[in-house]
Amino acid sequence: MSAIPGNKGGAAAPHVELRRVTKRYGVVTAINDLTLTVEKGSFTALLGPSGCGKSTLLRMIAGLERISAGQCFLDGVDVTDVAPAKRRIAMVFQSYALYPHMTTRQNIAFSLSLAGASRKEQDERTHEVARILQLEDYLDRRPAELSGGQRQRVAIGRALVRHPEVFLFDEPLSNLDAKLRVQMRLELAKLHATLHATMIYVTHDQTEAMTLADKIVVLDRGRVAQVGSPLELYNRPANKFVAAFIGSPSMNFLPVGLTAVEGGIATVALPGGRTARVRVGGAPAKAVATAELGVRPEHLSLVVADDANAALRGEVAIVEHLGNLTLLYVDTPAGQVIVEGPGNVSVRSGDTVGLSLREANARLFGADGASL
Numbered sequence: 108m109s110a111i112p113g114n115k116g117g118a119a120a121p122h123v124e125l126r127r128v129t130k131r132y133g134v135v136t137a138i139n140d141l142t143l144t145v146e147k148g149s150f151t152a153l154l155g156p157s158g159c160g161k162s163t164l165l166r167m168i169a170g171l172e173r174i175s176a177g178q179c180f181l182d183g184v185d186v187t188d189v190a191p192a193k194r195r196i197a198m199v200f201q202s203y204a205l206y207p208h209m210t211t212r213q214n215i216a217f218s219l220s221l222a223g224a225s226r227k228e229q230d231e232r233t234h235e236v237a238r239i240l241q242l243e244d245y246l247d248r249r250p251a252e253l254s255g256g257q258r259q260r261v262a263i264g265r266a267l268v269r270h271p272e273v274f275l276f277d278e279p280l281s282n283l284d285a286k287l288r289v290q291m292r293l294e295l296a297k298l299h300a301t302l303h304a305t306m307i308y309v310t311h312d313q314t315e316a317m318t319l320a321d322k323i324v325v326l327d328r329g330r331v332a333q334v335g336s337p338l339e340l341y342n343r344p345a346n347k348f349v350a351a352f353i354g355s356p357s358m359n360f361l362p363v364g365l366t367a368v369e370g371g372i373a374t375v376a377l378p379g380g381r382t383a384r385v386r387v388g389g390a391p392a393k394a395v396a397t398a399e400l401g402v403r404p405e406h407l408s409l410v411v412a413d414d415a416n417a418a419l420r421g422e423v424a425i426v427e428h429l430g431n432l433t434l435l436y437v438d439t440p441a442g443q444v445i446v447e448g449p450g451n452v453s454v455r456s457g458d459t460v461g462l463s464l465r466e467a468n469a470r471l472f473g474a475d476g477a478s479l
């Protein structure tokens with residue numbers, strides 16, 4: 108191991124850094140020239156669809172997967188060729204296999220006993236972990252006698268007991284039912300607040316990423332699509348991929364013609380004849396004639412069909428009452444759009460409605476998917 112030239116003392120170095128990392132499996136490029144920094148004590152989520160390379164990335168940080176090209180640094184030290192056991196990193200896997208014949212106590216202490224820790228040290232550390240994870244009452248039970256959430260906490264306890272500096276979580280909650288997932292999400296947030304440890308958390312669930320992370324890294328086919336805080340990604344997606352991935356139900360995309368761009372405002376022609384004015388960044392090429400207008404369901408609202416402010420008109424195809432809100436699928440000249448209305452709307456399928464558009468929240472995307 109050697110310090111990076113020019114990095115004095117490493118005090119300001121990120122806790123985890125990947126530099127131009129590529130991972131190939133034969134002809135498959137799972138990670139493609141990816142650079143990423145993770146600050147000490149931060150909670151970073153790696154978010155992306157199945158197969159985009161999330162687990163591969165995590166396993167490379169843990170040292171479980173060889174890097175084909177590029178480097179991995181911990182605290183400014185190149186660990187690209189350092190064995191996993193020497194990295195002070197603990198990983199919680201998606202399919203956490205607890206030893207079925209061992210009690211909670213034995214499962215948690217197992218890695219310590221392997222490492223040759225004394226009985227006393229094993230006991231002390233196991234109790235410390237059990238206290239943090241509120242498992243004290245379950246220390247003598249076997250996994251079959253625990254609930255899903257308790258088992259999940261034992262799996263986290265096995266990582267915690269090693270006093271790692273970096274926690275890697277690979278979709279740790281995906282086996283749990285929806286209610287337990289929400290509960291465990293809160294517990295993980297508390298754990299992070301208590302330990303101040305660096306956590307990198309893989310998920311394809313954008314709600315988990317949005318609620319837990321201070322920084323989200325969205326991956327698209329082995330590359331970084333965007334890095335930012337949850338609200339940055341939500342409000343200012345850099346491209347259509349991120350815009351579509353963050354937010355539920357997903358953003359609507361409407362084909363539009365660009366008629367003018369002036370003073371940072373683009374005027375677009377909507378299918379059906381109306382126009383809208385949308386803010387654009389930088390200086391979008393005037394040559395861009397067509398674009399897609401991205402509008403989130405909550406930025407469309409129902410108005411009467413002949414309302415002068417209606418940007419679109421359409422026929423309601425499906426109404427979904429969720430109690431606190433209503434989702435309406437409306438067939439318009441721009442295709443079917445999803446509209447989020449209040450819980451008590453009285454609209455029915457087959458009704459003709461107008462939709463007004465909150466222009467300040469709409470985004471424009473060019474043909475290559477980049478935000479204009």
Ligand SMILES: Nc1ncnc2c1ncn2[C@@H]1O[C@H](COP(=O)(O)OP(=O)(O)OP(=O)(O)O)[C@@H](O)[C@H]1O
Pocket residue numbers: 132135136137155156157158159160161162163164311
């Ligand atoms: N050992 C392997 N050999 C060949 N290809 C692999 C191997 N491991 C992963 N891949 C491929 O690399 C790509 C990334 O896989 P990875 O497991 O990192 O995806 P992921 O984002 O974790 O997906 P998921 O959300 O489904 O877990 C996929 O196309 C996968 O098929």
Ligand SMILES: [Mg+2]
Pocket residue numbers: 161162163
């Ligand atoms: Mg995976």
